[in-house]
Amino acid sequence: MKEVIDPKITPPTRDFVDAADVRGMFLYRKDGVILAYLRIHFYNLDLLETEAKRGKADTLTAEFKEDGKDFTYFSLPREIDLDRYKQNLKGRYREAQVMGKRHIVSILMEECADLTTSGENFEHQHYIRIWKDGSADRSNTELLLKERITDLHNMFANVGIKTTILRETEIVKLCNLFGNSLQAPFAHVDSTLYTPILT
Incomplete structure (x- = not known):
């Protein structure tokens, strides 16, 4: 006997996801926490000579030395269409x-x-995630997060590594990468080709 799913009873996908909304450069969670994301573009250190490589690593280390605040770094694979x-x-x-x-x-x-x-045609995309509890003062939290993500962006820019502060479309694609890596290419695509998990 086939089970009939009533859309009026079955909760939408967003009820199973911790995200409540995405606006501008922020992802809002249901518990009041606000997040921002920075994508670190590919940079091949192996193309540099040993001294240049060491100098770049030392400069980046010095940039982060004073930064003891919370952030997470993560990497996600995405299949490349060849x-x-x-x-x-x-x-x-x-x-x-x-x-x-x-x-x-x-x-x-x-x-x-x-x-x-x-099956090795995968590109690893690298991200930094920052967050703050915005339950008490949302606008001030957004301002602090914007300053912090801009500081991180500038730290990488100082050593010549390109980064991008993610906006609405990119954040939704990032959320989709967790569920289906084939569905969320970061190349420019028509956004109607896939259904965002946050709708």
């Missing part, structure tokens, strides 16, 4: 006149195929 890249490589292979260039492009095509079939 279809356009594959098409690009095929086009380059057809256009390549020099044998050496064709050989290099064919190696890239093999690597791309290996990534796709091995």
Whole structure:
């Protein structure tokens, strides 16, 4: 016997999620806590020489030394769609006149195929989350969080690492990443392609 689900009785998805609302740069939880998020873009330290790498690490360490406040750092995997890249490589292979260039492009095509079939075509996205209880004074809490997230953004900017303070759309996509990593690409997409968990 098939169970019939009555939408009037069944609570919406947001009742199972701790988030109450997302506005501007903040996520509001049901318990009154307000959160803000900073995305740290990919930066390959291995491309630097040893001294430059050490200097950048020391500078970033010094930036955070005075910062003893609460924050969490986390990383989430997201599958990368390699279809356009594959098409690009095929086009380059057809256009390549020099044998050496064709050989290099064919190696890239093999690597791309290996990534796709091995299931290792994931990009790790890195975030910092900050929060404060805004039950007593919401507007003051928002102001303090805005200052703090801007300070963190500037700390990374001082060492040349790009970061983005997440806004409404990006925060909703981040929430969706927890539930389905394939559903929330950070590349520009039409937001009607998926249903946000907060609606």
